[in-house]
Amino acid sequence: MQIQLIPNENGVKEWMAIELHGTITPQNGEFDEKTLGTICWCGKSVFMIIGNQTLEGKITKIDRPLLVLHKSQNPEDVMIPDEKIARVEAIVRQKLIFKIRPRPLVISATSVPVQ
């Protein structure tokens, strides 16, 4: 069997990846339109607040780029027996990686303005 990798008809663009350790699970089974978190930029460090956890990360260049593959849904692409088509949608050369263990988000009471 062969799987031909062909470029997306609109060209192969560069995308970016976000890498988190562990898995993320949406509360009602759907990711759609859910907020993942808030990224805070502090100089060269990047922090993401997810719920009551803070993740520290950085933007890095990937040593071995990633091809983003999508199994073709086009019926014309799967007409040939023993041959399938996978479209290369993009190439990823940069990622925002969070590889340090998450820390609890601690907000001191004095930092909150009195209303």
Next chain:
Amino acid sequence: MNKFLNRPLTPKRSKVQRSIGESEKNQENVIPAQKSKKIDEKSSNEILHEAIFDNEAELVHQILSKNRPFDQNFSKTMTKMRFAPQSEEYMLLSCDESVISQFVENQRLTIRGEPNADAVLCTETQSFPLKIVESATTVLLMKEMLKAPVEAENETAAANFEFRKIDAKCYALGEICAKSEILHGISRLKDLLHENELEWVVAENSKNGKIYGMSDLLKYVQMSRKEIEIAIEDLPVVKMSNGKYQYLSHKYRGELQSLLVEALDNDELTMENMNFEKLRQIWPVGNVPNEIIHWFLERKCVKNSGSGENFTIVEDELIRDLIKIVMYAKNKMGFRHFQEIIEKILPFGMKIQESHFAGLCEFEDTPNGEKSIIYLSPEDLPDAISDRFRHLFTIRKLWQMEELRPYFGDLFKSRVAFDKYLVQHLEYTLDQQNQLFYCGLK
């Protein structure tokens, strides 16, 4: 192979599970209850999450900038990450930059393999084994590049949120391994080509076996086009006019050679003055298609310089082919008996030398003092590297590197790859003169 492009049905367990949309949920659950309470009863975290939820950037910035780790160089622009309405799922394949650049230059990339076998990624000339990376990480994809915001020089600029979309998730991560220096697919290639060998007796060719063209072979063999072409060059395989490849059976080659030797002995042909027409005269049209004559001239002869389409038969090639014909049938025989047979078969004036046996036959001393000869042509040896080594070590216990090399010319792409394999996978011993001998597989 099926592992590629098929989404796993169940999510994997992870060490750390994070719940997204948690802040919103907290808000939903907590806010209605809190509305009735006084504001000072809210925890600091709740106030922060509420501010994030309501996009009150100034308040969020004010709170966070007084807490570690946000208390240094905290940008006034914060980025809210949100999943797209219909986020898609993709497979990621980690490749070397050289492979990516070949793809970008419009070269084809193909994943090949049978459903129950490991897959390889092939360019036009090379093949790379593929493996699925088992990882406990989550990879999300964004179509827009994310970078640190450029700070306005004015320190009084208002804090703000920018909104970015997470467009897709990754469901599997594959990785290509170092380029393969071993032609692993040769076994499958030979199996396919053996399905319908070309026989001398035309009636024997009407078998049901399939005849394969290059596009068929590429479907079933885990090798690149160039690698298949290289492998075929080492085999007695002819490309016919219909584009299909046919393996010449031992019997067929025996008939060809015997007619050739007969013509040489009868002076109908000379070794140094060979061409298509002369060969056409000695080989019957019904049994020998033109493509086989062209193949013979290309593989077994050298073109004479400055004499048009005339060729010279390579004597060593002819002798080795005749040794093969004699030995294939017997596999092992007394050397004296072999000499008697080969002397009868060889064209007049040709003499056999020790070099003709390199990578083709080995000798063995028998208890009665007579030497015997064993047939070991790579064409008929096991195709799996370890099996071939095992077979050779049953014939002889100790081998030097250069003695082993000719038996593996069809499996390794380079001398270096063979040397590396020997060092990594074979046991060795030293003799009294510190000469290195290989003695078995690790």
